[in-house]
Amino acid sequence: MKKTVIAIMGPTAVGKTKLSIEVAKQFNGEVISGDSMQIYKGMDIGTAKIKEEEMEGIPHHMIDMKEPDEEFSVADFKNYVQNYIDEISNRNKLPILVGGSGLYIQAALFDYNFSNQKRDETLTRQLEDRIKREGPLPSYNRLKEIDPVQAEKIHPNNHRRLIRALEIYETTGLTMTEYQNNQTFESPYYLVLIGLEMERAQLYEQINQRVDVMVEEGLVDEVSKLLEKGYEGCQSMNAIGYKEFIPYFRGEKSLEESIEILKRNSRRYAKRQYTWFKNKMDITWYDMTDTNNRNEKFPMILDDLAGILKNT
Known part of the structure; x- marks a missing residue:
């Protein structure tokens, strides 16, 4: 039951x-x-x-x-x-x-289910390196362009969520918002x-x-x-x-x-x-x-x- x-x-x-x-x-x-x-x-x-x-x-x-x-x-x-x-x-x-x-x-x-999309470790490292080099704002601005709904929910300093949202888009062609909406x-x-x-x-x-x-x-x-x-x-x-x-x-x-x-x-x-x-x-x-x-x-x-x- x-x-x-x-x-x-x-x-x-x-x-x-x-x-x-x-x-x-x-x-x-x-x-x-x-x-x-x-x-x-x-x-x-x-x-x-x-x-x-x-x-x-x-x-x-x-x-x-x-x-x-x-x-x-x-x-x-x-x-x-x-x-x-x-x-x-x-x-x-x-x-x-x-x-x-x-x-x-x-x-x-x-x-x-937040984890059924497998991670691309190479892409993750690239996104992490970019944030280390440039700070989070360029990556955050990129997220605002592709998925403003998620950008409103994610603080720029929350690197883990920021990277994950960008990673899903780069690997699937779907924004995280679209990815979430497509789940049953x-x-x-x-x-x-x-x-x-x-x-x-x-x-x-x-x-x-x-x-x-x-x-x-x-x-x-x-x-x-x-x-x-x-x-x-x-x-x-x-x-x-x-x-x-x-x-x-x-x-x-x-x-x-x-x-x-x-x-x-x-x-x-x-x-x-x-x-x-x-x-x-x-x-x-x-x-x-x-x-x-x-x-x-x-x-x-x-x-x-x-x-x-x-x-x-």
């Missing part, structure tokens, strides 16, 4: 965390973070990492596992999540994957996919408010401490919530400008999240537009889940 996994997905600031706690309490579950940045220690406010008091005693996984200067790939995420699903299921508890990192979640739930997915799990959505204007307002709260809670100081530790050029600092303040600390932008840019980037990211989830997975969506209606929506979702899980 396939292991049952609940996944709660949707854009930032839509209410996934609160729902996940209710689901875990009702169905004896444990939460696995589906946010690719919450893996990093010291990156708490900008990633909207759940606070201990908000967990209500529910075990949470995939949080605070890496230092900010450590690389962390989609393949790494997939392997960790699948191991946690096994561990939680083997304890007769329900794994609940919660987050908004679409490709990462899809990779874990549908057993995405069959999940090894019995999946219950829940999506939370919200009318766009209200969602954007909630995102703006969330950014203001993050700043009040000390986000700027959090970024400052990470920069003081020398993490500026790391993959992790390319995350939304962190990269926007680097120009401020360089004296290139005001704090107010940086905050507004963060709000804009967060809204744009939410739009991309919607597009990804709507196009890539068969999700049952629940409209959370009226947040006062949450007291009605959460019991409805829990009832729907009870009916589904009864038959697994």
